Amino acid sequence: xDSSSLLKLxxxxxxxxxxxxxxxxxxxxxSVNPGNWVSICHSLRDDKSLLLHSISNxxxxxxxxxxxxxxxxxxxxSHQFNHKITIxxxxxxxxxxxxxxxxxxxxxxxxEWFEREMAELFGIIFEGHPDPRHLLLDDDWDExxxxxxxxxxxxxxxxxxx
Amino acid sequence: MGVVSKLPVYMERIPGGGILTTSAEKFFxxxxxxxxxxxLFGLACCAIEGLMATGASRYDYDRLGMIFRASxxxxxxxxxxxxxxxxxxKRVKILYDQMSExxxxxxxGGCANNGGPFxxxxxxxxxxxxxxxxxxxxxxxxxxxxxxxxxACLKLQEKIKKQKLGDWSxxxx
Numbered sequence: 001x002d003s004s005s006l007l008k009l010x011x012x013x014x015x016x017x018x019x020x021x022x023x024x025x026x027x028x029x030x031s032v033n034p035g036n037w038v039s040i041c042h043s044l045r046d047d048k049s050l051l052l053h054s055i056s057n058x059x060x061x062x063x064x065x066x067x068x069x070x071x072x073x074x075x076x077x078s079h080q081f082n083h084k085i086t087i088x089x090x091x092x093x094x095x096x097x098x099x100x101x102x103x104x105x106x107x108x109x110x111x112e113w114f115e116r117e118m119a120e121l122f123g124i125i126f127e128g129h130p131d132p133r134h135l136l137l138d139d140d141w142d143e144x145x146x147x148x149x150x151x152x153x154x155x156x157x158x159x160x161x162x
Numbered sequence: 163m164g165v166v167s168k169l170p171v172y173m174e175r176i177p178g179g180g181i182l183t184t185s186a187e188k189f190f191x192x193x194x195x196x197x198x199x200x201x202l203f204g205l206a207c208c209a210i211e212g213l214m215a216t217g218a219s220r221y222d223y224d225r226l227g228m229i230f231r232a233s234x235x236x237x238x239x240x241x242x243x244x245x246x247x248x249x250x251x252k253r254v255k256i257l258y259d260q261m262s263e264x265x266x267x268x269x270x271g272g273c274a275n276n277g278g279p280f281x282x283x284x285x286x287x288x289x290x291x292x293x294x295x296x297x298x299x300x301x302x303x304x305x306x307x308x309x310x311x312x313x314a315c316l317k318l319q320e321k322i323k324k325q326k327l328g329d330w331s332x333x334x335x
Contacts, residue, residue, distance in 0.1 A: 136249075136286075137249065137286070138248055138249045138252075141248075143285075146285035146286075151285070153285055155288075155289060156283075156284075156285060157281060157282050157283070157289075158282065158283060159283050160282075
């Protein structure tokens with residue numbers, strides 16, 4: 001399916017849960033509320049006309065200054081149909097808050113490591129995660145969340161303006 | 163070969179017997195410098211250059227008596243070849259502590275010297291391997307050419323040959 005018909009299908013069949021549908025760099029992109037995050041992932045995976053069986057990209061962006069929270073971006077891909085869609089959600093957070101969202105590692109098991117990485121680097125809490133250990137950072141890392149904007153650690157050197 | 167070429171100076175023949183005497187210090191230093199077994203231990207891209215390319219036939223560590231050992235227990239020299247992250251730094255310290263004295267360290271490349279390209283805006287990289295273990299020789303470069311690595315090994319041999327017998331335990335710190 002091409003992106004415009006995917007977008008049409010998404011905004012018709014899931015119109016109660018998705019909003020703000022548009023095509024960004026040829027990929028159908030929709031936004032959902034954090035409360036619907038797990039349920040929309042379940043529905044999309046089980047949709048027989050989409051067959052979105054694998055995660056192609058899953059990450060977070062610190063948009064606290066611009067949008068007032070952390071945005072989670074998930075791109076899922078169908079090997080059978082060779083199409084992909086992007087789902088976004090914005091987790092509201094204040095200055096040092098840890099935003100909370102449900103885990104989708106029960107939907108796509110490969111999301112588990114992505115979520116572990118986001119949890120340690122951004123401080124996002126994934127509720128119900130089966131293995132919430134650190135993935136890349138040291139187990140006894142205690143310097144906060146390095147991918148947050150304005151973060152600084154004890155050995156951290158900011159590049160001077162040239 | 164220092165000692166061999168100066169045999170008449172260091173050794174004297176005892177009349178009537180087959181015994182040769184020499185300075186124990188020269189002999190120890192000569193044997194340590196000529197059999198510098200290094201640990202097969204690479205961290206990043208420098209391992210390709212410093213351990214594999216330099217160890218292969220074109221440059222050939224073997225002609226300096228350097229043979230790789232896959233265990234820190236049998237190694238005399240640790241070539242820290244590559245980017246040392248905070249997570250790996252603890253493991254490197256353990257490996258260094260497992261090596262038996264006398265032990266020597268070569269910090270190879272910009273990352274091992276002071277963080278190199280990861281110096282600014284990086285949360286994960288240790289800025290200099292000398293913050294956790296004592297370093298004998300630093301090689302600049304990203305990555306250094308095999309010639310530089312050979313030069314560093316020759317420099318280390320010179321350093322070893324200047325050691326006194328009593329001070330090898332303190333020379334590494």
